[in-house]
Amino acid sequence: MSIDSSELLRWYEQAQRDLPWRRAGVTPWQILVSEFMLQQTPVARVEPIWLAWVARWPTASTTAAASAADVLRAWGKLGYPRRAKRLHECATVIAGQFDDVVPSDVETLLTLPGIGAYTARAVACFAYRQRVPVVDTNVRRVVARAVHGIADAAASPRDLIDVDALFPNDAEAPRFSVALMELGATVCTARAPRCGLCPLSTCAWRSRGFPAGTETRRVQRYAGTDRQVRGRLLDVLRGNDSPVTRAQLDVAWLTDTAQRDRALDSLLVDGLVEQTVDGRFALAGEGGELTD
Numbered sequence: 001m002s003i004d005s006s007e008l009l010r011w012y013e014q015a016q017r018d019l020p021w022r023r024a025g026v027t028p029w030q031i032l033v034s035e036f037m038l039q040q041t042p043v044a045r046v047e048p049i050w051l052a053w054v055a056r057w058p059t060a061s062t063t064a065a066a067s068a069a070d071v072l073r074a075w076g077k078l079g080y081p082r083r084a085k086r087l088h089e090c091a092t093v094i095a096g097q098f099d100d101v102v103p104s105d106v107e108t109l110l111t112l113p114g115i116g117a118y119t120a121r122a123v124a125c126f127a128y129r130q131r132v133p134v135v136d137t138n139v140r141r142v143v144a145r146a147v148h149g150i151a152d153a154a155a156s157p158r159d160l161i162d163v164d165a166l167f168p169n170d171a172e173a174p175r176f177s178v179a180l181m182e183l184g185a186t187v188c189t190a191r192a193p194r195c196g197l198c199p200l201s202t203c204a205w206r207s208r209g210f211p212a213g214t215e216t217r218r219v220q221r222y223a224g225t226d227r228q229v230r231g232r233l234l235d236v237l238r239g240n241d242s243p244v245t246r247a248q249l250d251v252a253w254l255t256d257t258a259q260r261d262r263a264l265d266s267l268l269v270d271g272l273v274e275q276t277v278d279g280r281f282a283l284a285g286e287g288g289e290l291t292d
Contacts, residue, residue: 001204003146005168005176011199012179028102028127030054035119036087041078049076061100063091068285073238082270086114104128131173133163138184149204151213229253229263243280
C-alpha cells in the first residue's frame with residue numbers, strides 16, 4: 001500500500017498544531033534551535049524555552065556571543081544539557097564560518113557541531129523546503145502501519161527510501177514530510193492510536209486487523225539515575241552567579257555519595273562544569289581562574 005498525499009495534506013491543513021517554529025517569519029537558525037531542543041523532549045516543555053531563547057538570541061551570532069554559562073541557564077529543565085553546549089558551538093561555527101547563515105544542504109549541515117543525520121535533514125526540509133526525506137520515530141511508525149501493515153518497526157537504512165517513495169511529485173514534498181510527522185505525533189501514536197481520526201482511507205495495518213507489534217518499548221527511568229543527579233547539581237550552579245563550594249553541591253544529592261561524585265566528574269568531563277583553583281565549582285565559562 002501507499003499513502004495518498006492529498007488526503008494527508010488536506011487533513012494537515014485543518015489539524016496541524018500551531019507550533020511557533022512553524023509560523024511565518026521564523027528563520028532557518030530558529031528552526032535549527034527548535035530541532036536541537038526537540039530531541040528526546042516533548043513539545044510542551046520546549047515551546048516556552050524556545051520562545052524565550054529566540055527572543056533573546058534571534059541569530060547564530062547573538063547565541064555565539066553569549067557565555068556558555070548563560071546558554072546553560074537558558075536551557076533550563078530541557079534535559080540533556082550537552083545539547084545546549086553543542087548548540088552554542090554550532091552557533092559559533094555558523095557565525096564565524098558561514099556569515100551567520102545556516103547552511104541549506106545536508107552534507108554541510110552534517111559537518112556542524114551537534115548535528116546528526118536527522119537534524120541535518122530536518123533543517124534542509126523544514127527551513128529550506130528541500131525535497132529531503134525526514135524520518136523520526138513518528139514517521140517510521142506511520143509508514144510501518146500504513147504501508148507495511150505492522151504495528152512498529154526498528155530504525156532501518158530503508159527508512160529514507162520508503163519515505164522518499166511516498167513523496168508527491170511536486171513542491172508539496174516538504175509539507176508532506178511535516179504532515180506525516182504530525183500524523184504520527186497526534187493520531188497514529190505509539191500506545192493509543194486514534195484510528196477513528198485518521199485521514200488515510202487505506203492503511204495496511206488496519207486492513208490486517210491491527211496485528212500486535214514485536215518491538216519491545218523500554219521505558220526510560222529517570223528517578224535515581226545519574227541523569228537526575230547531574231540535573232540536581234546543575235540546578236545548584238544555575239542558581240548561583242558565582243562559583244560554589246563542594247559542600248553546597250553535596251547537599252543536592254545525599255542518597256548516594258559515590259553516584260554524586262560520578263555525576264560531578266561526568267559534568268566536568270563534558271565541559272559543562274568547571275573547577276576553580278580554590279576548589280569551587282561553576283558553570284562553564286564562569287569559573288574564572290581554573291585548575292589545570
